[in-house]
Amino acid sequence: MNCLKAVKISPTSVTTKFKEGLWDKPHISMFLCYRLLTLPLSRKRDQNKHLASAFSLLLYKDLDMKTALITGATSGIGLATAQTLADNNYALVLCGRNKERLTQLKEELSQLVPVETLCFDVRDKEKVEEQINSLKEFPFNEINILINNAGNAHGLDPIDKGSLEDWDAMMDINVKGLLYVSHTIIPKMRERKNGHIINIGSTAGKEVYPNGNVYCGSKHAVDAITTGMRLDLNPYNIRVGAVNPGLVETNFSQVRFKGDKERADKVYQGYMALQPQDVADVILFAVTRPPHVNIADLTVMCTAQASSTVLKKN
């Protein structure tokens, strides 16, 4: 057990796999070798890197380890989820618009698991399809888990004063972007009769708050689309669920207030908001349930928040 601790493997997950008959002793030894090779890896040790990636491919194939594609992986909830899933041995396809950030992430997380990155704006349906279909190599060409996370609020204005650009951005990114990505990935899940889709909704998809009009509309759409996906994909053994966070301290408010950091910071003052890791932990819980369990709809708020409009500040 000390040895397992030293290489940062959760003893419970190894024991469970062993008990379920998924792992035998050679597998465990191979896994340990892989982790021992990758964890202390420095960029200069290219030989070890190649050996580690050969091990990882064997492991992902032999042990049926899973690949997750995360949109909006460069920041906030998506970033914390990428880090958490890497710590839990999921191969990753990380998507975002910031190429530099994606390259850094790949460098960092591929020391733990196989990582591929795709740079696209979810609004660009041709690019979405082209990029996702460019994933030809195992384990990236078999997406087992899709986390539709990319999205933001743009503006916080009453409906009579809202900006058309903001409305377009929210509907195009939060709703249509989620659909474009799903449209490209679902057919392969359907063919394999296996898959898991988690849409990141919001408490704004459960109730409408003043000035939230179109953002709430976009997240209500995500709520309805999630249910629709679950119904239509039911014959194909594809799990579909939503994780709906309340206030999470991310770049979200900076984007909403167009870079006004002072205004954005105020959103999170006087109470302890959810942190991105709190939501990533919930997502990890959802994806690690046994195959017969689907977390269909989960709302998570910080203790200080009781609803979209009731927040206990000091």
Ligand SMILES: NC(=O)c1ccc[n+]([C@@H]2O[C@H](COP(=O)([O-])OP(=O)(O)OC[C@H]3O[C@@H](n4cnc5c(N)ncnc54)[C@H](OP(=O)(O)O)[C@@H]3O)[C@@H](O)[C@H]2O)c1
């Ligand atoms: N924070 C909250 O309080 C909260 C509450 C409930 C739900 N949510 C939801 O949680 C999700 C993640 O938000 P967050 O709080 O983690 O915010 P965040 O830190 O601003 O992260 C948003 C992510 O989405 C990506 N993204 C935005 N527009 C995109 C586009 N057009 N194409 C591709 N990627 C795009 C961003 O990439 P770029 O860096 O390239 O922009 C970034 O990686 C969103 O769906 C949001 O609605 C957030």
